[in-house]
Amino acid sequence: xxxxxxxxxxxxxxxxxxxxxxxxxxxxxxxxxxxxxxxxxxxxxxxxxxxxxxxxxxxxxxxxxxxxxxxxxxxxxxxxxxxxxxxxxxxxxxxxxxxxxxxxxxxxxxxxxxxxxxxxxxxxxxxxxxxxxxxxxxxxxxxxxxxxxxxxxxxxxxxxxxxxxxxxxxxxxxxxxxxxxxxxxxxxxxxxxxxxxxxxx
Numbered sequence: 001x002x003x004x005x006x007x008x009x010x011x012x013x014x015x016x017x018x019x020x021x022x023x024x025x026x027x028x029x030x031x032x033x034x035x036x037x038x039x040x041x042x043x044x045x046x047x048x049x050x051x052x053x054x055x056x057x058x059x060x061x062x063x064x065x066x067x068x069x070x071x072x073x074x075x076x077x078x079x080x081x082x083x084x085x086x087x088x089x090x091x092x093x094x095x096x097x098x099x100x101x102x103x104x105x106x107x108x109x110x111x112x113x114x115x116x117x118x119x120x121x122x123x124x125x126x127x128x129x130x131x132x133x134x135x136x137x138x139x140x141x142x143x144x145x146x147x148x149x150x151x152x153x154x155x156x157x158x159x160x161x162x163x164x165x166x167x168x169x170x171x172x173x174x175x176x177x178x179x180x181x182x183x184x185x186x187x188x189x190x191x192x193x194x195x196x197x198x199x200x201x
Contacts, residue, residue, distance in 0.1 A: 077190040
């Protein structure tokens with residue numbers, strides 16, 4: 001789990017939400033999405049509708065086979081994606097974060113260095129214990145069955161919603177990635193960057 005966007009770069013305002021990037025085990029992407037949305041909804045801290053400030057935005061999930069995010073880069077001029085990766089603040093899952101850093105070595109093209117491996121992780125023994133128990137319970141055929149049902153339901157719903165989305169939306173719904181950004185400014189940022197660079201040169 002990582003915090004990204006405005007809070008990650010200490011630029012959040014009173015009206016800002018809290019953006020999370022969540023990595024699931026292979027074969028549990030839709031299950032993790034369902035659990036987090038349900039839990040954050042029950043706690044009343046999930047962003048939805050006009051309820052945005054200080055709530056969690058659950059809009060970007062991948063499983064451990066889709067950690068290389070260069071595949072979703074719009075172009076070489078898409079400078080925001082490597083910046084987003086570089087400024088993310090991981091808060092849980094050291095081993096997964098190390099894999100994520102290794103899979104995204106390509107950001108060296110932009111920064112001359114890779115993600116820092118020395119990060120302050122939240123270490124909570126109780127949370128790790130209950131997480132381990134939960135993973136054991138859902139690791140076998142029961143978990144596979146639930147994942148399959150949730151995947152079919154969620155993919156059908158999201159595909160129905162695609163037609164009503166604006167042109168600037170960036171939506172990915174696949175077996176390994178769930179990305180729900182109704183407004184994706186990366187193309188605009190890339191165009192402005194290239195235009196400004198051309199002026200300077």
